[in-house]
Amino acid sequence: MLKIQEIRELIKLVDQSSIDEFSYEYEGSKIKMKKHGVEKSMVESVQTDVPVQTPSLPAMPGGQNSEPKMDAAAMKESKQEEDKDTANLHKIVSPMVGTFYASSSPEAEAYVKAGTKVSKDSIVCIVEAMKLFNEIEAEVNGEIVEILVKDGQLVEYGQPLFLVKPE
Template identity: 70%
Template structure:
C-alpha cells in the first residue's frame, strides 16, 4: 500500500499533467484519480422587476459623530504563526486524535514530533489513514476537534519547527 506522502506526490503529478484520469492498482489496492472537467454552463439573465418604493419620511435626528477607525497593531502572535508549519489533511474524511475512542491522543499541544510521528487519523471511505508530522518540531495548536469532517488541504495542526 502506498504511503500518504507517495499519494500526495501522485496527486501533484496528475494535477500538473495533461492526464484527466489516473488509475493505480497494486496487491489488491486500487487508487483512482480523476480531474474535474470543465462543463459548459448556460446562464440566462433573469427578468428583473423593479418596483418603485417610496422612502418613509425620516425623522429629524442630530448628526451622529463617527469615531475614527483605528487599525489594530499587528500582534506578536500573528507574526509567530507566519513561522509555523501547517500539517494539512491529505484527503476529505473524518479527523480522529487517537486510534480508538478510549485510547490516548497521538499528540497534544506541546507534544514533540518527528518527521515520521503519527499525529492523527483521517478516516475516508472506511479506511483509517495515519497522518504523519513530516517535520521535526512541537505541536503549537490543534486546529480541528475530534470527529470533525475535514477537507483536502485543510490545516489540522500548527507546528513550531526545530
C-alpha cells in the same frame, strides 16, 4: 437503514463542514442534505478583496445580531496579526476530505497534545475517508503548538490540522 442517531451525526458533520450538499445511498435507502441560509459576501479593502462567509444569525431583541460586526480595516489588521503569529510555524494539513480522529480508538489516548515533541515520521492523527483510516505523519521535527480541529470533526482537503514549531 441508518439509525436516527447516525442521521443526527451526519447532519452535524455536514453542518460543521463547508460542503453545501450531501448525498448517501445504501441498500436502497437514500439520504440527501442541502444547506440553506448561508450568505456569501465580499468585504473590500484598499489592497485586497477578502471573501467572507457569514451565516444567518438569529435576531436579538431590539433588532441587533448577537455577533459584533468588523469593518474591512479591522479584519485586515486581525488577519495580519494572525499571519505574524503563525509565520514561523509549520502547518500539518489534511491530505484528503474525511473525519479527523485524534487517536486510534475512542478508548485510546490521543497521538499528540499541545507541547508534544514530534519527528518527521511521528503519527499525529488519523483521517478516515470512505472507511479507510489514513495515518497522518508530522512531516517535520518539532513541537505541537496547537491542534486546530476537534476529534470527530469533518475536515477538508488542505485544511490545517496542527501548528508545529519546527526545530
